Amino acid sequence: MHTMNKLLLTVLLTYLGHSVAFGGQIINGKKAKRNSLQYMASVQNDEKHNCGGFLITPDFVLTAAHCNTSNLSVVLGTHNIKKGLGKAVRYNVERTCKPNSYENVKDGSDIMLLKLSREAKLSKSVNKVRLPTKDKVLKPKTKCLAAGWGLTKTGAIVDDLQVVDLEAIDLKVCQKQWDHVDLKLPPNVICAGGYMTDKGTCQGDSGGPLVCNGEAVGIVSFNMKRNCAYPNVPNVYTQISKYLPWIKKVINKQSC
Template sequence: MHTINKLLLTVLLTYLGHSVAFGGQIINGKKAKRNSLQYMASVQNNEKHICGGFLITPDFVLTAAHCNKSNLSVVLGTHNIKMGLGKAVRYNVERKCKSNSYENVKDGSDIMLLKLSRKVKLSKSVKKVRLPTKDKVLKPNTKCLAAGWGTTTTDRPFVDELQVVDVEAIDLKVCQKQWDHVDFNLPPNVICAGGYPTNKGTCQGDSGGPLVCNGEAVGIVSFNMNGNCAYPNVPNVYTQISKYLPWIKEVINKQSC
């Protein structure tokens, strides 16, 4: 029975994609304050929101590899993605760079750099977020935040206004123990936060958004348990950015992948 459950979970993680299994909306959070989180990006397919992202240089946005689509653009400078662009600006994506080790979400390396078609003019409404400067372990119980335009309950439409939620980092051994209940081994180079033991976390539509701790983006929203956002169940899983710093620097320096 455990083998069947594991196979079923793998199929769900692989097949359901953005609609159910990956990332998500903010659960039990609140609307973000105006002129806060100015690094947040709406990653869009055919001008419709599918994932979050975040600005790390004037011409690169970091997001999840599973957010890859054929016709991507990025909207920066807005908290409300349904009001028309207003002060916000849409940028075409010139190049998509996924980690060479990425194959699928369940195996990890769920990270992608989006090279924008032109450089962003930084302002009061558009800013970069800091990344870690070296590889380091995120201590359990570190207070962090996650943000996105995902749904606020399971299987609901995406929201218009940016939501934010406070979450705490979870020890990886504790995280794996919880995922053992559904017979799933965590991939390498991940961080766990939210979804357990509290009722706060991310869900569909927040994929690619950042986990920000002490002002640094340390993780990228990757997946939860089969799109089930009725927390607490198992911890949310994020790609650990510090493990990919050499690759990020190489892509940015070369302006290519």
């Protein structure tokens, strides 16, 4: 039976494309309150929503490296991405910066800085989120939240920003669960949601933050492809604290 299950998993993973999908839509969350999560950004391609992101300085947005496409822009100050800009503001992306170590999602380093063409004006609807000040381990069961636009279940798209409460998952447990589907986790990641729970993120809107105790500690990176019917393997986030020196260097130089 174990051999047959292994064979079925291999066939499934071949179909799913090595089991990973770009993650980020919110499963079993709720609509975010107006003027909450003021750091959230809609990272857009040709003025259409592509990924999430979050403001960390007036002129830099953090997102996932795999969200890099042509004609990028960022919209800040909105909760509904279909109602037009209204009081929200669109910013052109002057420069994209990724670590030299980034090759693809499965290899890790799924983090990218977007240099805005001008500084964002902070207000009651636009503000920065704090980052960790040092590299530290996220303790299992730490209460966190994730936010994003899009799928609330497989195939169901919404336009309003959604938020969901999650708990951090022990990295060893996370690694073991991903080992079961023959994927070795990349380095410098953390896990939360999508396992032993009915809450998590799903494909289509990566780059949003995992926020714990008021700090953005992770970036939505990937989950099990095309399957938002949790429980599932844990959702995987890039661990921001591992990249603090790189982030500071880019911001200080205003260049990659």
